[in-house]
Amino acid sequence: MTATTETATKTHPAIVTNPWESAQRQFDAAAELLNMDKSLRAVLREVRRELVVRFPVRMDNGSLKIYEGYRVQHNLTRGPAKGGIRFHPNVSLDEVKALSMWMTWKCALVNIPYGGAKGGVIVDPQELSMRELERLTRRFASEITLLVGPESDIPAPDVNTNAQVMAWIMDTVSMESGYSVPAVVTGKPQEIGGSEGRPAATGRGVTIVALQACKRLKMDPASSTVAIQGFGNVGSISAQLMEQAGFRIAAVSDVYGGIYNPAGIDIAKLLEYREETGKVTGFEGTEPVTNEELLELPVDILVPAALENQLTSENAPRIKAKLVVEGANGPTTPDADAILESRGITVVPDILANAGGVTVSYFEWVQDLQSFFWEESEINARLENIMVKAFNQMCEQADSHSCSLRLGAYLVAVSRVAQATQVRGIYP
Ligand code: NAD
Secondary structure (H helix, E strand, O other), X not given: OOOOEEEOOOOOOOOOOOHHHHHHHHHHHHHHHOOOOHXXXXXXXXXXXXXXXXXXEEOOOOXXXXXXXXXXXXXXXXXXXXXXXXXXXXXXXXXXXXXXHHHHHHHHHOOOOOEEEEEEEEOOHHHOOHHHHHHHHHHHHHHHHHOOEOOOEEEEXXXXXXXXXXXXXXXXXXXXXXXXXXXXXXXXXXXXXXXXXXXXXXXXXXXXXXXXXXXXXXXXXXXXXXXXXXXXXXXXHHHHHHHHOOOEEEEEXXXXXXXXXXXXXXXXXXXXXXXXXXXXXXXXXXXXXXXXXXXXXXXXXXXXOOOOOOEOOOOXXXXXXXXXEOOOOOOEOHHHHHHHHHOOOEEXXXXXXXXXXXXHHHHHHHHHHHOOOXXXXXXXXXXXXXXXXXXXHHHHHHHHOOOXXXXXXXXXXXXXXXXXXXXXXXXX
């Protein structure tokens, strides 16, 4: 490398709670209640494979930057590993490990035949041109083909990655194979084997479980206000679909800050405004709130749909919502969870609340493998069946053990993976 070489890797800034420790604590609670055998517990509380890659990317000015990325497979017992790829400056190996473990439980909870994986690159994509982003994506895709493939490990979009990024990954793997491999990623554009309904799937799942939770808590959607943190794929579509389902969206935010109007925000108009300005802040008829203030607003339902560690032991005592629906992965720390539970606040856990995305990803992969594509109505109906079934199974466990919905969901998911591990036995 003769050109200027600059390392683009950064260490994670001080985080309140290490997400990997949170993930292991959540697993431990379920393993304890299931009275799980010690050796099985030791297997399931660690990740199976972790790949760390460092790779150069040519910048538009001719210089090279070295990036660090990860692909982690937590578990492959029930099928190929499945999980998104995140581009963010705060990505760390521990974060990716946590996200991969949560994917294992999520897939098991909705009973789709996948294990769990996740990937990430330490990068702020906003600092890259489109061409630089494409080169970074293609090189990262090539680096992780050691693990990735339609039968082994299937990536999807996550924070700061989208259908275009998936198209570049699909193309890279296809060029290296000599033929098209659509089933290697999900969340692709429809032109190359993407599925109807996939872009909206996570938000649709959030809406389905929010409605189920309202029924359980005897809350009326039409008289319930909602605050949503994060206005990306998950947050913005949850806002649209929850509004259509009758909820009043009183606050939303993105990385630049939030907006609040207790009388309700017109989401279609807000989407137009965001399209023009790139932000939600400054939208007519709303007052500004910070991301921290948004979490503590006097609303009925809170949907964290941005990043981990948003509800902590520090702010949990001040949360006013009766119901938290976790659109993001890991937004609530275990300490905050205990506080919310003691205050009678119901939390629909991430592994169910945002499972709509991986469920329709599964449909996309099945369609790609069969080269036979379904109507959106069929996809949405199947998604709803799966989400409602998993919601009810979670509630049955939570009610029979008098525990939180999170623990109820873990009991369903962890026991499915444990049973699959036991029936397969130990190799050799
Ligand atoms: P995205 O990149 O589309 O959107 C992220 C949003 O969060 C943006 O609006 C961004 O401005 C905002 N944001 C970023 N940092 C923030 C901060 N510090 N405070 C407030 N807002 C902030 O990402 P996404 O795909 O919507 O993912 C959001 C969450 O949902 C992540 O936890 C992800 O793992 C999870 N998730 C995503 C999917 C999916 O299908 N995309 C599926 C399941 C779970």
